[in-house]
Amino acid sequence: MRPRNRAFEQLDDYPFVRLEEEKRRIRARGMRVLDFSIGDPRERTPRWIRERLVRGIPERASYPTAAGLPELRRAVVRWIERRHRVRLDPDRHVLPSNGSKEAIYLLHQALIEPSRERRVVLIPDPAYPVYEVGARFAGGIPERIPLDAERGFVPDLDRIPPETLQRTALLWLNYPHNPTGGVAGLELYRRALELARLHRFWVASDEAYSEIWFDRPPPSALQAGTEGVLAIGSLSKRSAMTGYRTGFLAGDGELIGLLRKVRPSQGVATPVFVQEAAIAAWGDEEHVVEQREIVRRKRAILLPILRSKGLELAGSRATYYLWIRAPGDGGGGAFAQRLLEEGIAVAPGALFGPGGERYVRMALVPEVEECEEAAAILERIL
Ligand SMILES: Cc1ncc(COP(=O)(O)O)c(C=O)c1O
The missing domain is CATH 3.40.640.10 (Type I PLP-dependent aspartate aminotransferase-like (Major domain))
Known part of the structure; x- marks a missing residue:
């Protein structure tokens, strides 16, 4: 074998790569997946920031x-x-x-x-x-x-x-x-x-x-x-x-x-x-206040449903992540799989280390309407 850094051998796929494969599998069945698994906000970058970038492109x-x-x-x-x-x-x-x-x-x-x-x-x-x-x-x-x-x-x-x-x-x-x-x-x-x-x-x-x-x-x-x-x-x-x-x-x-x-x-x-x-x-700062306001609205849609179903929300005080203790004995992996089968992708907590095994992370990144759809699904299945 030609030389390589030994750290490569110990490296698994970036955890989210595996999750992507799971999502593809569900979508291949013709199901829509509402994606709360990755922390990539789907909000638009303010127009004036985009325009500033375009103006900044030099000829050389x-x-x-x-x-x-x-x-x-x-x-x-x-x-x-x-x-x-x-x-x-x-x-x-x-x-x-x-x-x-x-x-x-x-x-x-x-x-x-x-x-x-x-x-x-x-x-x-x-x-x-x-x-x-x-x-x-x-x-x-x-x-x-x-x-x-x-x-x-x-x-x-x-x-x-x-x-x-x-x-x-x-x-x-x-x-x-x-x-x-x-x-x-x-x-x-x-x-x-x-x-x-x-x-x-x-x-x-x-x-x-x-x-x-x-x-x-x-x-x-x-x-x-x-x-x-x-x-x-x-x-x-x-x-x-x-x-x-x-x-x-x-x-x-x-x-x-x-x-x-x-x-x-x-x-x-x-x-x-x-x-x-x-x-x-x-x-x-004005656009940042708006960003926060959007996340606040998403929280207002999802938090009451999760709480009314008796789910325990640990942490979840800031960021757009909800850290939810998985119900039942199967841990975060089984709960994430169950949600995915219903069209809601969340990240199993174990992706973030052994300390996350009993949790799932729900990233409030889909748009507000999709959060409403997810709330309706959670209302039905939990
Ligand atoms: C804790 C934390 N740090 C850093 C980053 C990287 O963010 P970026 O490279 O986009 O600034 C992320 C991305 O999700 C993150 O969750």
Whole structure:
């Protein structure tokens, strides 16, 4: 066999690929599938953002730089200051990214040295699958921190053994949380930073869902400090721009400096016309209020049905995910299969780690009318 990275051999198909096959199988029977399985909002990107992108397409499109347009870095810094009351330097503390996924994946390569003892990556369980894949491919050792419903899916960092913390290179936090919709307070970030300072690891805070909230705007890790911390933001969910691939990395000046050096070789510079659209999007909040309002309407359609059927909704406080405890003994897999046979696709919780086995995740991404159709189906079958 010709050489390849051993991490490939341990890699299953991206979990959602299998789910796609299941959906195709059901559709092949002539059934319609209402798709609540993937977190890709079907809302339209506001017209003025699309127009800004088109206006930004130059006659000659040269290579963009990984550091991005100064105007974009300034737009991000202004947004962080408005939203989180944290002041950053656009030249030292911020870099654009092609959405948050590549930033999450590639960050491990900058921080992990496979031959070092200190290469543990602490990953919540359940979690967005890319942290683990990124850690493995960089030669890190992923270790899961359990998230419990009783604690609102916020980890108890003080239960992590100090021996583990001494071997930790990076701790991942992600609030509002995918898949549970859990929300963390500032005290979690404060404690994470204290431990990180004591044991000398990095804290990465994936804040892709920071704007999809329904009671209070959730805090950012940056509010607890910037030293040793990297926050990752995205326009995917905030501005319905998943296909544009645009987000940011913000925080520790030393780490941003390091990434500024390595990212040009990683080939992840954002096209200039996408950056133009991003500048426009970060500068406006009105469309974000509308985005939230749409998700709120979907929640108002589905939450009462689920509750009236006695289903237990854990977490589900922010993001557009409902984290539903599967009824019966079959766990999330069997419940997801039962719903799929009735034309509703949801994600079995086990796709996000062993901690998700008893749950399914319902992403409120289909349009409002489809949520109404799903509510009618749930009313009939549950
Ligand atoms: C927790 C979390 N982080 C990051 C991402 C990636 O988002 P993007 O790369 O579109 O910014 C997702 C996508 O669903 C996610 O759920």
